[in-house]
Amino acid sequence: MAGYTEAAAAVRRAREARDAARDELYLLQLRGVALSRAQARAARGDGRRDPAIDAALRSLRAQLEAVNARNQAIAAQLDALDPVEGEVARLTQRIEAAPAVSAALTQEIARLAGALDAASPNQREPMQDSVRTAQSQRAALADAISRDRESLAKGSALLKNAIALRGEARAVAARATKLRRDIESTEERGRDVNLGAISEQNKGSINEAKDVKGRRDADLRAAIDGLYTDQTPADLIASWDDSLPITLLPLRIETRWKPDLPRGGG
Numbered sequence: 001m002a003g004y005t006e007a008a009a010a011v012r013r014a015r016e017a018r019d020a021a022r023d024e025l026y027l028l029q030l031r032g033v034a035l036s037r038a039q040a041r042a043a044r045g046d047g048r049r050d051p052a053i054d055a056a057l058r059s060l061r062a063q064l065e066a067v068n069a070r071n072q073a074i075a076a077q078l079d080a081l082d083p084v085e086g087e088v089a090r091l092t093q094r095i096e097a098a099p100a101v102s103a104a105l106t107q108e109i110a111r112l113a114g115a116l117d118a119a120s121p122n123q124r125e126p127m128q129d130s131v132r133t134a135q136s137q138r139a140a141l142a143d144a145i146s147r148d149r150e151s152l153a154k155g156s157a158l159l160k161n162a163i164a165l166r167g168e169a170r171a172v173a174a175r176a177t178k179l180r181r182d183i184e185s186t187e188e189r190g191r192d193v194n195l196g197a198i199s200e201q202n203k204g205s206i207n208e209a210k211d212v213k214g215r216r217d218a219d220l221r222a223a224i225d226g227l228y229t230d231q232t233p234a235d236l237i238a239s240w241d242d243s244l245p246i247t248l249l250p251l252r253i254e255t256r257w258k259p260d261l262p263r264g265g266g
Helices: 002-043 051-116 121-189 195-228 233-238
Strands: none
Touching: 002 051, 002 195, 051 121
């Protein structure tokens, strides 16, 4: 079983190597076609441009455009989050001041409650109203602080988002700067090119890639031959992984002879 498994893995590796060699050859052949067209344009006086340089510039400019768009989106998000920092500071200050206000109201309620015992009947009703007012103020303060805490939690999450956006903005700006430098250097390389020399170099690379692909094809054939050499169907089944379920279906082959067919109908 181990021998078959190793041989099957060798076939997969050989196939992957063959596919990589084939793809590399195909890309070089495409570059050869593009270079031939560029040489034809240069012969007509349209200028000497390496098509690989043009393709690289298109890719770099597209990346720069995407980076600039992201930078603008980040700036818009940060502008929308600007008021959040002030709101968080205001909520924090109010929440921190709430215990002192609540304690003062509690103390006032206790004072009024204690004074009720010694109050005259005419004073009781106004004092009871004062107690109820203080209790209502304390309850309203508790509700307000609860809402403020919820708002503060949301605002804090937005501030974290703003911090992350500022970090991303710095990374995006650095990426844009690098892309601009890459575009300038690529344009510099494309100003004066020898298309003939580049084409000859590409032809040499194509020949090397063909040799590599030929070797990879041979390696794949050898790996496939090694998978089935000197192994009967029974040996192959015996070498399969026991953890994989299989189903063997009977096959019946029947031959029927019809001697009464017309002449010429075999």
